[in-house]
Amino acid sequence: MYEKIKQSFDQQGLMKTLKAELVSVENGEVKISCTFSEALTQQHGFFHAGVATSIVDSACGYAAMTMMPEDTEVLTVEFKVNFMKPAKTDKLIAVGKVLQSGKTLTVCEGYVYDSSGEKLISKMTATMIGVSK
Numbered sequence: 001m002y003e004k005i006k007q008s009f010d011q012q013g014l015m016k017t018l019k020a021e022l023v024s025v026e027n028g029e030v031k032i033s034c035t036f037s038e039a040l041t042q043q044h045g046f047f048h049a050g051v052a053t054s055i056v057d058s059a060c061g062y063a064a065m066t067m068m069p070e071d072t073e074v075l076t077v078e079f080k081v082n083f084m085k086p087a088k089t090d091k092l093i094a095v096g097k098v099l100q101s102g103k104t105l106t107v108c109e110g111y112v113y114d115s116s117g118e119k120l121i122s123k124m125t126a127t128m129i130g131v132s133k
Contacts (some may be wrong), residue, residue: 001025005062008073014059020055022062028098030062049086049122052094053109056110056124058095059096064128066105067098072130077105082121087121089114096126105129 002025009015009022014032015032018040032055034040034047042048046111057076065074093113099108 001027004070005030005065008065009058009062014054015058015075018051018054020058023093025062025066027066028063028101028111030059030066030096031055032059032062032094034094034098036092044086045088047089047092048085049081049083052083052087052092052112052122053079053081053124055092056094056096056112056122057123058106059070059094060124060126061096062087062097063096063108064101064130066107067101068130071133073133074106074128075131077127077129078081079110081122081124083122085119085121087112087114088120089116089121093117093122 014040018033057093096110108126
C-alpha cells in the first residue's frame, strides 16, 4: 500500500514545488509534512493558507486511496477548510483520516498541525471519489 501511495505522491508537481514529504501511510490515515520557506508565505510571513490546504487535501485523498481497490485512483469532489490559527511554525503536519469509505465516495477529515503536532492550525472535511486507472 505504501509503495502505491508513494509512487502517486512522487508524481505530484505541486508536492515537489512545496517540498512536501510523505511521512506515513496506514490503512485509512496518511500524514504529509511541509517545511517552512519564505517562498511559501503570505504577506504576514506565515505559511500561506493554500499550502496548508494543498497538503491536507493530498493527505485526505491518499487516506481515501488506502481504502480503495488496487486499480483505483482518487480525485477530490469537494472540501471545506476552517482555519483556527495563523500557520506560524517551522513545519506543517497534515493528517488525513477516512471517516466513511463507500463504494463510490469516501468522506475524510483532515487536520493541519504545527511542528509539535499539538497546535491545530486548520481542519478539513473532504469528499473523495474513486476513479479507475
